[in-house]
Amino acid sequence: MIAEKMKNMVANSSAIRAMFEEGNRLAQIYGAQNVYDFSLGNPNVAAPEAVKQAIRELIDEEDPVVLHGYTNSNSGYADVRETVADSLNERFGTRFEGKNIVMTVGAAGGLNVILKSLINPGDEVIAFAPYFGEYRSYTNNYDGILVEISPDTENFQPKLDEFRQKITPKTKAVIINTPNNPTGVVYSEETIRELAAIMENKQKEYGTDIFLISDEPYRELVYDGAQAPYLTKYYDNTIVGYSYSKSLSLPGERIGYLVIPDEVTDSEEVLAAANVATRILGFVNAPTLQQKVVAKCIHEKTDISYYNRNREALYQGLRECGFECIRPEGAFYLFVKSPVSDEKEFCAAAKKHHILIVPGSSFACPGYVRLAYCVSYETIVNSLPKFRELAKEYFE
Amino acid sequence: MIAEKMKNMVANSSAIRAMFEEGNRLAQIYGAQNVYDFSLGNPNVAAPEAVKQAIRELIDEEDPVVLHGYTNSNSGYADVRETVADSLNERFGTRFEGKNIVMTVGAAGGLNVILKSLINPGDEVIAFAPYFGEYRSYTNNYDGILVEISPDTENFQPKLDEFRQKITPKTKAVIINTPNNPTGVVYSEETIRELAAIMENKQKEYGTDIFLISDEPYRELVYDGAQAPYLTKYYDNTIVGYSYSKSLSLPGERIGYLVIPDEVTDSEEVLAAANVATRILGFVNAPTLQQKVVAKCIHEKTDISYYNRNREALYQGLRECGFECIRPEGAFYLFVKSPVSDEKEFCAAAKKHHILIVPGSSFACPGYVRLAYCVSYETIVNSLPKFRELAKEYFE
Numbered sequence: 001m002i003a004e005k006m007k008n009m010v011a012n013s014s015a016i017r018a019m020f021e022e023g024n025r026l027a028q029i030y031g032a033q034n035v036y037d038f039s040l041g042n043p044n045v046a047a048p049e050a051v052k053q054a055i056r057e058l059i060d061e062e063d064p065v066v067l068h069g070y071t072n073s074n075s076g077y078a079d080v081r082e083t084v085a086d087s088l089n090e091r092f093g094t095r096f097e098g099k100n101i102v103m104t105v106g107a108a109g110g111l112n113v114i115l116k117s118l119i120n121p122g123d124e125v126i127a128f129a130p131y132f133g134e135y136r137s138y139t140n141n142y143d144g145i146l147v148e149i150s151p152d153t154e155n156f157q158p159k160l161d162e163f164r165q166k167i168t169p170k171t172k173a174v175i176i177n178t179p180n181n182p183t184g185v186v187y188s189e190e191t192i193r194e195l196a197a198i199m200e201n202k203q204k205e206y207g208t209d210i211f212l213i214s215d216e217p218y219r220e221l222v223y224d225g226a227q228a229p230y231l232t233k234y235y236d237n238t239i240v241g242y243s244y245s246k247s248l249s250l251p252g253e254r255i256g257y258l259v260i261p262d263e264v265t266d267s268e269e270v271l272a273a274a275n276v277a278t279r280i281l282g283f284v285n286a287p288t289l290q291q292k293v294v295a296k297c298i299h300e301k302t303d304i305s306y307y308n309r310n311r312e313a314l315y316q317g318l319r320e321c322g323f324e325c326i327r328p329e330g331a332f333y334l335f336v337k338s339p340v341s342d343e344k345e346f347c348a349a350a351k352k353h354h355i356l357i358v359p360g361s362s363f364a365c366p367g368y369v370r371l372a373y374c375v376s377y378e379t380i381v382n383s384l385p386k387f388r389e390l391a392k393e394y395f396e
Numbered sequence: 397m398i399a400e401k402m403k404n405m406v407a408n409s410s411a412i413r414a415m416f417e418e419g420n421r422l423a424q425i426y427g428a429q430n431v432y433d434f435s436l437g438n439p440n441v442a443a444p445e446a447v448k449q450a451i452r453e454l455i456d457e458e459d460p461v462v463l464h465g466y467t468n469s470n471s472g473y474a475d476v477r478e479t480v481a482d483s484l485n486e487r488f489g490t491r492f493e494g495k496n497i498v499m500t501v502g503a504a505g506g507l508n509v510i511l512k513s514l515i516n517p518g519d520e521v522i523a524f525a526p527y528f529g530e531y532r533s534y535t536n537n538y539d540g541i542l543v544e545i546s547p548d549t550e551n552f553q554p555k556l557d558e559f560r561q562k563i564t565p566k567t568k569a570v571i572i573n574t575p576n577n578p579t580g581v582v583y584s585e586e587t588i589r590e591l592a593a594i595m596e597n598k599q600k601e602y603g604t605d606i607f608l609i610s611d612e613p614y615r616e617l618v619y620d621g622a623q624a625p626y627l628t629k630y631y632d633n634t635i636v637g638y639s640y641s642k643s644l645s646l647p648g649e650r651i652g653y654l655v656i657p658d659e660v661t662d663s664e665e666v667l668a669a670a671n672v673a674t675r676i677l678g679f680v681n682a683p684t685l686q687q688k689v690v691a692k693c694i695h696e697k698t699d700i701s702y703y704n705r706n707r708e709a710l711y712q713g714l715r716e717c718g719f720e721c722i723r724p725e726g727a728f729y730l731f732v733k734s735p736v737s738d739e740k741e742f743c744a745a746a747k748k749h750h751i752l753i754v755p756g757s758s759f760a761c762p763g764y765v766r767l768a769y770c771v772s773y774e775t776i777v778n779s780l781p782k783f784r785e786l787a788k789e790y791f792e
Binding site: 111 | 401406416504509512516647676684
């Protein structure tokens with residue numbers, strides 16, 4: 001009865017989500033403290049206290065007709081968009097204005113808005129494996145074709161030679177995600193410069209525009225002094241998708257933004273399209289109370305030290321068990337090599353120990369598994385003996 | 397640079413929205429009190445005090461990790477879905493369970509989710525003119541074809557004979573909207589029974605399933621004791637899209653739900669598709685705080701007497717000026733006959749008096765204009781002398 005396009009989607013419904021729902025099921029049977037659920041990027045860190053304070057002030061002080069009403073523009077409150085632009089300019093030396101910002105229903109909403117705005121059927125969208133599997137669904141929503149660059153399992157930086165070869169006259173967009181889900185890798189400035197140079201050259205060679213879409217929900221989550229370069233400074237046709245899901249621990253509230261700089265080709269037209277796409281895709285506008293909340297909390301950040309402690313404990317603990325894993329510099333994921341080639345088998349074995357992890361094939365990188373360490377520290381500490389038991393099945 | 401499909405959309409960007417933005421521009425020049433903006437269905441009635449109280453309690457009492465986190469299912473919090481189902485059962489004698497409810501980003505989000513779930517390219521979706529123009533965009537998002545039933549300008553009930561003739565083997569869905577935007581008409585129970593019978597017969601004749609999608613943001617806004625029948629009781633393949641935008645004055649917060657009853661063909665598959673569509677369209681889940689707010693405010697309603705007073709004043713006032721208009725029984729719109737055949741000319745003339753109204757061609761019904769009377773009572777009272785001046789241009 002359902003649409004053809006949905007049949008596969010439903011059949012192969014997100015393995016991440018399935019695992020997350022399985023975690024809840026196991027927690028009901030065995031008790032939450034006996035289930036080690038590393039499946040979903042759902043932060044265990046509470047939103048900063050300032051969020052609660054902002055909500056309280058807004059409902060006490062603002063006119064509810066405005067606070068809960070449609071925004072004048074589908075792209076969001078003018079003052080909120082200006083606050084976001086000013087903050088980016090201050091942090092990154094950019095020159096955005098309010099008009100360059102489109103408030104969105106999280107980064108997922110933002111990516112859909114920009115792909116709807118840009119993609120014609122048959123256009124190609126490049127992503128570097130391993131990548132967030134939803135990029136494929138989002139591209140498919142607009143009949144685009146996702147073109148995959150194979151993973152470099154040495155260091156999980158993008159394979160730029162393969163990238164150069166796979167850009168065609170049909171390439172309309174390239175999505176990058178740094179700090180990266182699922183690896184935690186931060187792309188170096190050198191990588192960004194090279195990637196931008198390749199795209200510039202291909203634009204000239206083909207006489208086309210190729211948009212770099214930077215999906216940045218993890219921008220603020222970096223460790224060991226790592227720096228994630230701000231991409232609009234390296235390549236003119238860059239569009240940024242941001243989310244407050246992780247930086248303010250508000251994933252359920254669906255709040256983020258797109259940046260469409262003046263340097264983007266036909267930027268006014270692209271901005272107008274994003275505005276209309278926001279409306280016709282049914283978002284209408286980003287949730288209004290949360291727009292005002294993030295503006296009030298523009299200088300707030302989540303507690304990075306919490307994630308950092310988790311990262312150290314889990315990374316060290318897994319290495320001591322014998323697992324192989326690249327040391328993450330950002331986000332809140334570990335990407336661990338499966339001790340057997342079929343990583344789904346490994347995930348199933350882990351589940352017997354009540355450990356829930358996601359197969360790398362969900363990220364176009366089989367042979368690996370993803371662990372989201374945005375859990376409580378206790379979960380990590382208590383999971384380590386279980387990981388040791390699991391390791392014994394492979395390494396002894 | 398933008399997608400072909402978006403070019404027309406951007407060029408003909410919503411006349412309603414354009415008018416709304418124009419209203420804000422005029423208000424800045426002439427002062428808000430000198431602009432009579434009847435363009436947008438953005439309620440001027442504040443959300444009930446209980447909404448503020450609910451938000452306060454939620455931020456004080458709930459664990460922020462849960463309150464602002466991803467919901468376990470993309471379809472929403474289990475307890476919220478159950479609360480909604482229970483409330484519908486109590487009010488309408490239905491037998492829904494929590495699993496039949498999918499919390500959505502307003503009705504616009506819900507309609508997109510269900511159309512994405514059901515529509516194959518080339519499938520036909522029927523709407524009765526005059527209808528909310530976005531139905532065309534939403535259908536187009538999934539490469540469906542909107543098939544229009546011409547308006548019955550006598551009483552603005554659906555033309556059922558034409559409907560019967562226009563159902564084909566490609567008809568996948570029929571959207572109805574009662575109480576209606578833009579006419580304020582409530583479809584009678586007799587109309588609903590006939591409509592259901594026609595659809596039943598056509599399903600049998602063609603051996604197909606034809607879904608009745610009931611878009612109900614105005615369900616609670618009825619006057620003079622009018623009743624809007626609950627459609628799932630009349631036709632098995634009914635799916636309801638609801639929004640709290642008007643009933644709780646929360647349009648900016650983007651909160652509503654879909655009801656997909658067990659009686660719908662392959663209902664489990666349709667529910668699974670709606671769950672996946674919620675995810676891949678980038679909604680991910682309806683905003684979490686607002687999910688909990690509407691559950692806490694499940695027995696609350698907006699102040700109908702406020703709209704009723706506006707309705708009486710504007711309807712009487714316009715009639716006294718000589719304008720023709722059907723008396724609305726629901727929603728907060730008046731659909732007024734343009735005194736000249738090109739109603740856009742009439743809208744332009746009205747604008748010279750700082751009166752902002754929307755041409756009926758935005759609702760596939762040229763020759764009429766829509767006035768949204770969800771404004772302050774003062775706006776209505778103060779606009780009447782302006783309407784009298786406007787009327788003089790035509791009736792003297």
